[in-house]
Amino acid sequence: YPWGYDGDNGPDQWHKNYPTAKGRHQSPIEINNKEVHYDRSLLPWFASYDPGAAKTILNNGKTCRVVFDDSFDRSVLRGGPLQGVYRLRQLHFHWGSSDDHGSEHVVNGVRYAGELHLLHWNPKYSNYLDAVRRTDGIAVLAIFLQVGKTPKPEMKRILEEINAIKTKGKEAPFPNFDPSILFPKSHDYWTYHGSFTTPPCEECITWIVLREPIIVSSDQMAKLRSLSKNAENEPDLPLVDNWRPTQPRYFRMVSASFL
Numbered sequence: 001y002p003w004g005y006d007g008d009n010g011p012d013q014w015h016k017n018y019p020t021a022k023g024r025h026q027s028p029i030e031i032n033n034k035e036v037h038y039d040r041s042l043l044p045w046f047a048s049y050d051p052g053a054a055k056t057i058l059n060n061g062k063t064c065r066v067v068f069d070d071s072f073d074r075s076v077l078r079g080g081p082l083q084g085v086y087r088l089r090q091l092h093f094h095w096g097s098s099d100d101h102g103s104e105h106v107v108n109g110v111r112y113a114g115e116l117h118l119l120h121w122n123p124k125y126s127n128y129l130d131a132v133r134r135t136d137g138i139a140v141l142a143i144f145l146q147v148g149k150t151p152k153p154e155m156k157r158i159l160e161e162i163n164a165i166k167t168k169g170k171e172a173p174f175p176n177f178d179p180s181i182l183f184p185k186s187h188d189y190w191t192y193h194g195s196f197t198t199p200p201c202e203e204c205i206t207w208i209v210l211r212e213p214i215i216v217s218s219d220q221m222a223k224l225r226s227l228s229k230n231a232e233n234e235p236d237l238p239l240v241d242n243w244r245p246t247q248p249r250y251f252r253m254v255s256a257s258f259l
């Protein structure tokens with residue numbers, strides 16, 4: 001069912017076709033220091049990604065996504081709050097119409113210009129679609145994008161491909177890419193149980209939100225905003241503000257791996 005981010009099919013309407021969107025474990029949320037609980041038993045997390053697993057980059061009209069081969073434990077995330085390994089399936093971005101907003105999670109009132117999500121699924125379930133029906137089915141590593149003067153050179157590779165996927169439905173080969181080159185220095189993180197931030201908003205995600213943002217340039221954010229949410233034979237509508245507003249935390253604990 002066609003859902004979007006504005007007007008009559010925006011986030012406030014999603015629950016009409018996707019009732020889970022009004023659940024008690026929805027994402028994103030506000031992360032406020034006052035309500036976070038330092039958990040010294042939390043382990044560090046580790047990503048072991050095979051660059052050869054990267055396959056294609058695409059514009060699906062909602063985001064820019066890089067897809068990986070997840071047919072075996074080839075690129076995995078482990079540790080942190082997770083039991084066992086989770087397979088990397090795809091990464092994608094959320095961003096705003098200007099540099100002062102665009103992230104989905106909000107930290108102590110701070111909205112970043114964007115947010116990178118690396119989505120992994122638990123191979124103890126037979127496939128991805130089975131995993132999204134389980135509370136421990138999915139793990140998303142979230143990294144904030146902050147606009148600054150000295151952008152991370154590793155972002156260039158993704159943004160150079162944007163010209164090849166300008167319009168909805170366009171896909172281009174994206175070989176030999178290890179997304180861990182995008183990680184910030186610090187592995188400090190917050191973790192909580194939540195949901196997909198897009199419909200059907202299943203509540204199957206262990207979120208691992210990194211404290212340290214990565215720096216991108218204003219030009220790089222403008223590059224993301226040059227994507228169109230429409231196909232090439234349709235009017236060019238800028239793909240911007242593809243972020244869901246924060247949702248009620250209710251009775252969830254947000255744990256921090258750092259003091």
Ligand SMILES: NS(=O)(=O)c1ncc[nH]1
Nearest residue numbers: 117119140195196197198
């Ligand atoms: N933004 S999210 O990571 O919750 C997501 N991944 C795939 C669909 N939605």
Ligand SMILES: [Zn+2]
Nearest residue numbers: 092094117197
């Ligand atoms: Zn996302």
